[in-house]
Amino acid sequence: MTDTLATPTTSPAVRPAIPLPATAARAITLTGGVLTAVSAFLSWTYSSDFPGDLTVTGYPGGLQWLTFAAGLLVAGGAAAGLALGGKPVLRGRADGATVILALGALATTWYTLIAIAAELGGLANLTAGGWIAGIATVIALIGALGLPRDSAPEGNAVQRVLRYPGSRPAVHAKSLPAPVEWLLVVVLLVVALALFTYGIDTSYGELFVGFLIVVAFGIWALNRSGIGTLIRDLISRHRALAAIGAFVAAAIFPFTQSNxxxxxxxxxxxxxxxxxxxxxxxxxxxxxxxxxxxxxxxxxxxxxxxxxxxxxxxxxxxxxxxxxxxxxxxxxxxxxxxxxxxxxxxxxxxxxxxxxxxxxxxxxxxxxxxxxxxxxxxxxxxxxxxxxxxxxxxxxxxxxxxxxxxxxxxxxxxxxxxxxxxxxxxxxxxxxxxxxxxxxxxxxxxxxxxxxxxxxxxxxxxxxxxxxxxxxxxxxxxxxxxxxxxxxxxxxxxxxxxxxxxxxxxxxxxxxxxxTVAGPIxxxxxxxxxxxxxxxxxxxxxxxxxxxLILFMRFRPEGIIASRRRQLEFHETEALPNETVGPDALSKTGA
Missing domain, CATH: 1.10.3470 (ABC transporter involved in vitamin B12 uptake, BtuC)
Incomplete structure (x- = not known):
């Protein structure tokens, strides 16, 4: 059976984007993440005309909830890095995922602030809480860019800055017991149903865009940390359970709606x-x-x-x-x-x-x-x-x-x-x-x-x-x-x-x-x-x-959910040193 947990080999470190001691960088990132989450409880604007009413202090509203969630994710990633001391986990590093989460928090928060300024008529409509939120996300990103990185692969500027590490290390670990894996599949389906229900229930476009930003950067971070690969391996081993569970979760969806x-x-x-x-x-x-x-x-x-x-x-x-x-x-x-x-x-x-x-x-x-x-x-x-x-x-x-x-x-x-x-x-x-x-x-x-x-x-x-x-x-x-x-x-x-x-x-x-089956859906x-x-x-x-479409074709040409064959076709020049690219690799994936 394919392994699910791993302790990978390490890759040679290169200079971070911002030269900071590793511990200091993680502490700054943690501080920025906490401040980002706390800022969601402050008032961001004077006017209640912006959807979600962001004038309330003491309780997040609308897009502030997304900033709150993003801040918690950044703080969690930095805390994991401090606890692990930067050691690699699963098939990646917590530090690499933290950089992506910090980018996501910055994108979500500043998207909200820019939307407020655009719809209400200028930056003068932002209160001190809005500025605190924006500065906090910048602090978190500065700290994240100071985190140690593995050697980056050849590629464009975005790939060289954001992809850590350049290769996925080999996996050596025992699989979890079957009942535990079944439970994990059920948990994943519950999370997917909750995310879909929240997304479809968003009452205005600005909130939906913010939701997409958080989800996109969250999935990117999961893939970077190696958890995304493990999730795909888990589902591929229990395809029948995942398929039946997906239809059961979809059948439950109407029961979660009030209208x-x-x-x-x-x-x-x-x-x-x-x-x-x-x-x-x-x-x-x-x-x-x-x-x-x-x-x-x-x-x-x-x-x-x-x-x-x-x-x-x-x-x-x-x-x-x-x-x-x-x-x-x-x-x-x-x-x-x-x-x-x-x-x-x-x-x-x-x-x-x-x-x-x-x-x-x-x-x-x-x-x-x-x-x-x-x-x-x-x-x-x-x-x-x-x-x-x-x-x-x-x-x-x-x-x-x-x-x-x-x-x-x-x-x-x-x-x-x-x-x-x-x-x-x-x-x-x-x-x-x-x-x-x-x-x-x-x-x-x-x-x-x-x-x-x-x-x-x-x-x-x-x-x-x-x-x-x-x-x-x-x-x-x-x-x-x-x-x-x-x-x-x-x-x-x-x-x-x-x-x-x-x-x-x-x-x-x-x-x-x-x-693929799930991709077009x-x-x-x-x-x-x-x-x-x-x-x-x-x-x-x-x-x-x-x-x-242009962005997808540039950064994800094989599609959101791609078969292994198409991934190898589009990324043949990025072949991974610890993986085999050939007929054997394709036959193992069912491509």
């Missing part, structure tokens, strides 16, 4: 994530760039709406949900075959252009099937409205229900239904990816000519990828039609300000991690929440997303 607004976000995130996972079959496994994938979601949604008894449907039938969902999935799969059969002979940019054209053709066609420009099927721009709520085994999805003293509203009911659909899609994706067909897709993605030479029928397997991806999107679309009460052509475009659209879906897959959740929470950006949303 249906967050459940609305939750069910839309699941629909977006399920669609992204279907696109992951085409892009992540088979390596085919599809720029019109959202059309398959629309095909499933329109098909389900037509056969579900909607008052404005041109087909006066009402299938039960399971039949409507299967019909939507089947018609979407057929559409995938019809698109793929004549177009998959082309490759690369030409295939991308063809799929982009298909997406636009679908939107134009459904707009013209209004009884005037064409047959009356989709009602044109008006769409199909008044789709009735589902009634499954006597359970009316449109009504609130009391379960265990907790009221689940309409969107909470659909959240649980979509969670079941998501489980089916995850199962289909996982089984397909790990099958002979999945290995053929990966071979085509890596080198289609070599795959063909080995006897793989590239056209047949690519067509199968198109069909399966379209089927999964159609299944998600059948639920989306009932959730939204209606289906209109406006959302099914290549790019727009709101998801789902093809550009956002593709970004969710690439940023989340192509070829995480990417879809992040992108949907960004769109829902950052309404204060208004017309600048696409600019913000563009900057986010």
């Amino acid at each position: 249906d607004a967050n459940a609305t976000l939750g069910v839309n995130i699941l629909i977006f994530g399920a669609t992204a996972l279907g696109l992951n079959v085409v892009v992540g496994l088979a390596g085919l760039l599809d720029l019109g994938y959202v059309a398959f979601l629309g095909v499933g949604a329109y098909t389900a709406a037509l056969v579900s008894g909607a008052a404005t449907s041109s087909i006066h039938v009402q299938f039960p949900f399971w039949a409507a969902a299967l019909t939507g999935a089947a018609v979407s799969g057929i559409a995938g075959v019809l698109l793929g059969a004549p177009t998959l002979r082309v490759r690369g940019d030409y295939l991308a252009i063809v799929t982009l054209g298909f997406g636009e053709i679908f939107r134009i066609v459904v707009q013209n099937l209004d009884g005037t420009s064409g047959p009356k099927i989709t009602n044109g721009p008006d769409g199909i409205v008044n789709i009735p709520d589902l009634n499954i085994l006597g359970f009316d999805m449109g009504k609130a229900h009391d379960i265990g003293g907790i009221t689940l509203g309409r969107f909470a009911n659909y959240f649980e239904l979509m969670l079941v659909i998501m489980a089916i899609i995850v199962l289909v994706f996982s089984r397909s990816a790990n099958s002979r067909i999945g290995r053929a897709w990966i071979a085509i993605r890596e080198d289609e000519i070599a795959a063909t030479a080995m006897g793989i029928n590239g056209f047949r397997f690519k067509l199968l990828a198109f069909a399966l991806g379209a089927t999964l999107a159609g299944l998600a679309g059948s639920v989306m039609a009932h959730v939204n009460f209606s289906v209109v052509p406006d959302p099914f475009v290549f790019a727009g300000s709101t998801p789902p659209n093809s550009a956002f879906l593709l970004a969710a897959v690439v940023i989340g991690g192509m070829g 995480v990417g879809a959740s992040l992108f949907y929440l960004l769109q829902a929470k950052l309404t204060f950006l208004q017309s600048n949303q696409l600019l913000f997303f563009g900057l986010a």
